[in-house]
Amino acid sequence: MNFTLKIWRQKDAKSKGAFETYKVENISADTSFLEMLDILNNDLVHQGKEPVAFDHDCREGICGMCSLHIDGQAHGPSKGATTCQIYMRKFKDGATITIEPWRSAAFPVIKDLVVNRSAYDQILQAGGFISVRTNSVPDANAIPIPKKDADESMDAAACIGCGACAATCKNGSAMLFVAARVSSLAKLPQGRVEATRRAKAMVAKMDELGFGNCTNTGACQAECPKQISITHIARLNREFLSAKFKD
Amino acid sequence: MSCFLSNSSLGKKLVMSVTGCFLVLFILFHMSMNVTAIISPEGYNAICEFLGANWYALAGTVVLAAGVLIHFIYAIILTLRNYKARGSQRYAVTVQEEGVAWASKNMLVLGFIVLAGLLLHLFNFWSKMQLVEIMGQHTNSLGYSPADGAALIRYTFSQWYYVVIYLVWFAALWFHLTHGVWSMFQSVGWANDTWYPRLKCIANIVATIIFLGFAAVVLVYFFCPCIAGAC
Structure with a gap:
């Protein structure tokens, strides 16, 4: 060819x-x-x-x-x-x-075709983690997790942070990336503990770095190589707004 | 809290969602009133008389104007930020992504058409009805009583160009609502994969009901004013 x-x-x-x-x-x-x-x-x-x-x-x-x-x-x-x-x-x-x-x-x-995607790393550093004391490996079945929650968490965790969402979005919004991280951790008991703090910190960092606002076009999910759904953006909105109203 | 509503991207979207919801409810209410003008012009005039420039109608007008203003200002703020976030260098080649509605990418343009139509509408009706009463006058510039809404509708839509302009306005509103109505649920987080098709269906139904209700009044008064008892 x-x-x-x-x-x-x-x-x-x-x-x-x-x-x-x-x-x-x-x-x-x-x-x-x-x-x-x-x-x-x-x-x-x-x-x-x-x-x-x-x-x-x-x-x-x-x-x-x-x-x-x-x-x-x-x-x-x-x-x-x-x-x-x-x-x-x-x-x-x-x-x-x-x-x-x-x-x-x-x-x-x-x-050429190489871009600096460290902004995503900075958003992760702002809250895309769980704080645990490292010790011996916990028993796999110590905390039972419903299958539905585990599946949803795994769907969100499929995000590879490639940047296609922000690159596709007409607003340059990183919402799908942030939502995938917030959602994958918030659906698990280990991540639930810091869910509100995480949502606030990651959204604040996303705004600070100059990403745009989500206008719900859904272009991000259409182009996401891992086909992550904007249902996670809805969850991020819920997490963030309920956290702010509790403040 | 006031802080996140003006500083955070998600807070600003919440404001858009809440003001948008309020405006949709108002439009539904307005459309219901208008449809009365087809069924009974006297009934419609009774509503005009009831509202007029009474304190509750004035309070409603002020709240409504605030709603439109906030929705508009926030739309401008959000769009400017989005434009900046997109960067100065744009793609040479673009495609329409699968499942992405045209309206969702053109909300600001549609919003401007809706706003322009609103300004014309204020000139055609509000300035000859409530404003006349606020000014303490008993007849408007056309010589009608400010509560004779049916006469004003008949006069305005006897002119074909107003019929065309208003239909274009309603069409822009239809597009704006097909995205806006489901989007307001997404922005507050009340949506998921199960509900997206349902919410989009509801949005299309609401937008279509509003379009048909408003358009019916315009078309009936243009084509067959006799049905509306205007002969």
Whole structure:
């Protein structure tokens, strides 16, 4: 398969970027999207040109490192998949593919397709944890948890913090990410203890870092590679508002 | 508490939700009153007489104006923040995400159309009804009694361009409500995956009832004023 790639190139955070066009040829249909970029970079290196910088790590959809806005969609055209999980057979032979970095004020571009997502780390540090004294491993069945709660918690915990939600949201809102963290911990007895403090602290940090406001469009859940539902945003709203009214 | 309603993103959304809920309830009430004008113009005028510029109607008007103003100001504040959060560099290619309603992404534009329609409506009706009574006058600029609402409806919607403008206004309101009504439940956290389809269905029903109620009055008075007893 042959493709024309329109890729955002930007030397560094301060430089002004622009699209550059590249051709990739003889790509197998079973090549993954990131492998296709590896092949392009290999060609660029051989030509003595600067390779395209892009984030990647596990390449099996669990680390949340890969990003990329491909043909107008976060993580490309596959539903419930990260960029590393899409294959070139998803695209038409001869297609022109536009590849952009995440666009959100809180995720500044560092170089080419790489953005700084440390804002999510800062939100996590504000409250996305439980405070426990470490000791020997507790008995797995010491605290019974209803199946429904465990399932809901696990659904929210599937969040890999890739940033697709904020990158897709027309308001640059990080609500789905924050909600997933708050929800996954609030549904378990271990996390319930600090649930109100956590909701307040994480929302305050999210606001401080300049993320936008949720307008309930649902674009985040449509593009989330882990298909996390906005039902968790409703829970975050409940947790936060009830905490504030108790203050 | 006053702090989080103005400082926090979720607090501001709560204000949008509560004021929005209040405005939806008012619109339902207003629409119910208007429909009376089709069934009985005399009955409608009796309502106009009852409300007029009495203290309870004036208090209601002040609260309503405050509701509209707060909803509008908060919408501007939230949108400006969202615009900034999106960043200066936008995507070159965008698609409509699956399951995302057009209205949900255009609430501000729809809100502006609704507001523009509201201002026209205040000029067409309020300034010739309640305002006339507040000023202590007994006839409005058209020579009608300020309580003769039916005559005012008949006069306004005998002009085709007002019919068109008002229908566009109601259509914008319909779109605004199809997102707004279910969204106000989400913003206060009263929603989940089971209830999303139900809430969206309720939102569509409420928006459609409001649209049909208002549009019926306009269309009946334009096409067959005799049905409304105006012959």
